[in-house]
Amino acid sequence: MFPPIFLKGEGLAPNLINGTGEFRPNMFKAALRGHTLRLFGGVTNEAIAQKLTKKLWGGFNGKSPYVGKLGIAFNAVNLEMDTFGRFELPTYDLKEGKLEILCLGNMTEKQQGNLKNLMLNIVKFSFLLGGFGKSWRRVDHRKFFSEYFQRNNKPMIGCHWELIKNSEKLYIPVNSLSDVTNFLDGLHSKIKAYVQKVEKQKLVNKGSNWREAWHPEKVEVFGRIAEGDFDSEAIYWFHQEYQRGKTIKNSVLTGKMGKIGRIWHRMYPRYILENKQLKKTTEYVELLTIFPDDSETTNDFLDYLENASEFEKVW
Numbered sequence: 001m002f003p004p005i006f007l008k009g010e011g012l013a014p015n016l017i018n019g020t021g022e023f024r025p026n027m028f029k030a031a032l033r034g035h036t037l038r039l040f041g042g043v044t045n046e047a048i049a050q051k052l053t054k055k056l057w058g059g060f061n062g063k064s065p066y067v068g069k070l071g072i073a074f075n076a077v078n079l080e081m082d083t084f085g086r087f088e089l090p091t092y093d094l095k096e097g098k099l100e101i102l103c104l105g106n107m108t109e110k111q112q113g114n115l116k117n118l119m120l121n122i123v124k125f126s127f128l129l130g131g132f133g134k135s136w137r138r139v140d141h142r143k144f145f146s147e148y149f150q151r152n153n154k155p156m157i158g159c160h161w162e163l164i165k166n167s168e169k170l171y172i173p174v175n176s177l178s179d180v181t182n183f184l185d186g187l188h189s190k191i192k193a194y195v196q197k198v199e200k201q202k203l204v205n206k207g208s209n210w211r212e213a214w215h216p217e218k219v220e221v222f223g224r225i226a227e228g229d230f231d232s233e234a235i236y237w238f239h240q241e242y243q244r245g246k247t248i249k250n251s252v253l254t255g256k257m258g259k260i261g262r263i264w265h266r267m268y269p270r271y272i273l274e275n276k277q278l279k280k281t282t283e284y285v286e287l288l289t290i291f292p293d294d295s296e297t298t299n300d301f302l303d304y305l306e307n308a309s310e311f312e313k314v315w
Helices: 026-041 046-057 109-129 165-170 178-198 234-238 296-307
Strands: 005-012 059-061 064-066 070-084 089-103 159-163 220-226 263-274 277-290
Touching (some): 005 165, 026 070, 026 109, 026 178, 046 059, 109 159, 109 165, 109 178, 109 263, 109 277, 159 165, 165 277, 220 296, 234 263, 277 296
Antiparallel strands (some): 005 089, 005 159, 059 064, 070 089, 220 277, 263 277
């Protein structure tokens, strides 16, 4: 039902008990399931969002597991495992992989069509703003902040994923930052339509009471066009002052060891439409996704982003 998704990526790998690294394909299902829940959580209440997510991806009914409508198959066509730095943290370098989203059980053609449209948009969202696997909320520091490791005393941070081959058509062309706005506006409307018209469930104006529920009153997205691998502006702000006397390092916003922050950072390969053809550039769309809290640190940073930085608010 779904076309195969060809991709590549690099980042931190989980540890086995003996300390060696392992590439786990279930991270794709975990990421897609997580984003499905966030998106549903932005348009309806907690109970319905959980119910619909379990219906798609499976879950537990009491203590009994049940299969959802969707599954994942993955083939690592070209994968290299390694370690990085003095800490020898395990890493993966997936040069080519084939991800398939499977339709499980009997469905009508209309039901399959509804699921296909939903999942294609969630996949696009996942590549635009997120990632897969450990440390997915941060960009790969080896690629975008190599000087961070000069003294060989820093642990590996982040990941980076791209679409390849025939799957490049899944990229959202970004001729201007308003194209990101248009995609996110359209996605939010499509999620509402799926919940209300396809699943016949009620919408809730404020969405779920979750930190990362995808609702315009709970999340802000900022973007800028970056010229290349070494033109990330925001990556420095996670490690040093963004303005004299102002920092978000180790704050509630960025999080710290053992505590998840409230910000995602992504370097999204920039493709544009030129003469109605999708064209790859050497640039990136640098994106910050923020789920604000009420702290002074966060409010100061949002004010800086809107009024003193190169970033523009896109959602």
